[in-house]
Amino acid sequence: MEMKKTPAAMLVLLLLVGCLVEEINCDAFDCYDACTTGCVASYINHPRLMQRCERKCAIQCSPGGLRSRYRALAGATAGRGRR
Numbered sequence: 001m002e003m004k005k006t007p008a009a010m011l012v013l014l015l016l017v018g019c020l021v022e023e024i025n026c027d028a029f030d031c032y033d034a035c036t037t038g039c040v041a042s043y044i045n046h047p048r049l050m051q052r053c054e055r056k057c058a059i060q061c062s063p064g065g066l067r068s069r070y071r072a073l074a075g076a077t078a079g080r081g082r083r
Contacts, residue, residue, distance in 0.1 A: 031061035 035057035043050040 032057055035061055 039053035
């Protein structure tokens with residue numbers, strides 16, 4: 001009888017833990033950090049190009065930047081089907 005209780009107890013435990021997991025939302029810092037990491041990897045020996053890339057990251061990851069505009073458009077068109 002003990003063998004039948006163990007899988008059921010594990011299932012209940014996993015369901016409880018699953019309910020407690022929080023969703024992690026990316027913010028502007030994560031965007032900027034990821035973008036500048038790509039700049040360093042691409043332009044490690046070219047400081048002028050690295051600065052240019054970092055400026056682009058600052059524009060792209062700002063609150064009114066390209067990423068937030070894309071999220072706004074994606075949210076606005078969600079739920080619409082093809083016409």
